[in-house]
Structure formats: structure tokens, C-alpha cells
Amino acid sequence: MEKIDSFKIDHLRLKQGLYISRIDKVGYEYLTTFDIRMKKPYDVDDSVMTTGSIHAIEHLGSMFLRNDELWKNKIIYFGPMGCRTGFYLIVEGNVDTETILPLIERTFDYIAEYEGEIPGCSPKECGNYIDMDLNEAKRDAAIYYNVIIDGKKYNFNYPKPKESKKN
Numbered sequence: 645m646e647k648i649d650s651f652k653i654d655h656l657r658l659k660q661g662l663y664i665s666r667i668d669k670v671g672y673e674y675l676t677t678f679d680i681r682m683k684k685p686y687d688v689d690d691s692v693m694t695t696g697s698i699h700a701i702e703h704l705g706s707m708f709l710r711n712d713e714l715w716k717n718k719i720i721y722f723g724p725m726g727c728r729t730g731f732y733l734i735v736e737g738n739v740d741t742e743t744i745l746p747l748i749e750r751t752f753d754y755i756a757e758y759e760g761e762i763p764g765c766s767p768k769e770c771g772n773y774i775d776m777d778l779n780e781a782k783r784d785a786a787i788y789y790n791v792i793i794d795g796k797k798y799n800f801n802y803p804k805p806k807e808s809k810k811n
């Protein structure tokens with residue numbers, strides 16, 4: 645089988661940030677997949693998210709994104725990465741990072757400041773509602789919010805592939 649594009653990114657050199665993972669054409673429309681990378685892979689000081697944190701961020705983030713006046717009709721999907729270092733967001737259209745950035749800022753600011761009941765947190769509405777940790781989610785969201793607020797160039801561009809050595 646062929647390697648998929650996301651396995652070709654050098655995760656050892658990847659920093660926290662917001663990246664375009666892929667742009668797909670479906671019929672006449674484009675779909676843009678963003679890599680919301682909240683944790684630097686293999687960072688000893690800031691390890692991967694707990695399942696409780698990532699689950700609470702998923703609920704709060706989905707609610708916020710699908711209610712945002714500007715973007716709600718363009719949100720296709722928001723969900724966690726299996727490695728627990730971030731999320732994927734898929735939106736309708738060929739969208740660049742600069743355009744989506746204010747939405748990402750609003751979303752993570754909302755989660756970082758959230759108080760009260762987590763939406764959808766009941767056995768009828770969710771498959772594992774007990775595994776939710778709002779405090780951890782708020783902490784992880786705040787860390788990420790600060791990274792993208794004073795974002796550097798490397799927070800928005802995947803590391804360039806190293807040139808392969810010629811034999």
C-alpha cells in the first residue's frame with residue numbers, strides 16, 4: 645500500500661501550530677483539512693492530551709464551530725487525532741491558514757474560558773460521557789491559544805522535508 649500524505653510529515657521536527665494537512669477536490673467543491681497541532685510530538689515537558697481532555701475539547705469545540713455565525717455552514721468535521729497531539733478540522737472551500745486563524749482563536753479562547761456543564765455530556769448523548777476532564781481541557785486549550793496568538797512562521801508551515809543525501 646502507498647504511504648498516505650500525513651505519514652510523510654516529519655513528526656520529529658513538527659512544532660505546535662496550525663497547518664494545512666490537505667486540500668481535496670470533491671465534485672466541484674474543495675475541502676480543506678487543517679492539522680490543529682496542539683502538542684509538539686515527543687515533547688517531554690508537555691505530553692499528549694489525556695483522553696478526558698481531548699474528549700471535552702471535542703464536545704466543546706464541535707458545539708462552538710457548528711454555531712459560529714461566519715463558519716457554521718462550512719464546517720464538515722472536527723475530531724481528535726488518535727495520537728492525542730491535536731485535532732483535524734475539515735471545512736468547505738479552498739481555505740488558507742490566515743483566513744481560518746480567527747475562527748481557531750475564537751474556538752480555543754472559548755474552551756479555555758468555559759464554565760459550566762459540558763454539552764452532550766450524558767449517557768444518552770455520548771458513548772463514554774464519564775471520560776471528560778474540563779480542567780485539563782481548559783489548560784490544553786489555553787496553551788494552544790497562546791501558541792497561535794503569538795504564532796511564528798514555523799507554527800503555520802510544516803517543516804520542509806530534508807533533502808535526501810545523494811549516494
Ligand SMILES: [Zn+2]
Nearest residue numbers: 770771772773
Ligand atoms: Zn462524547
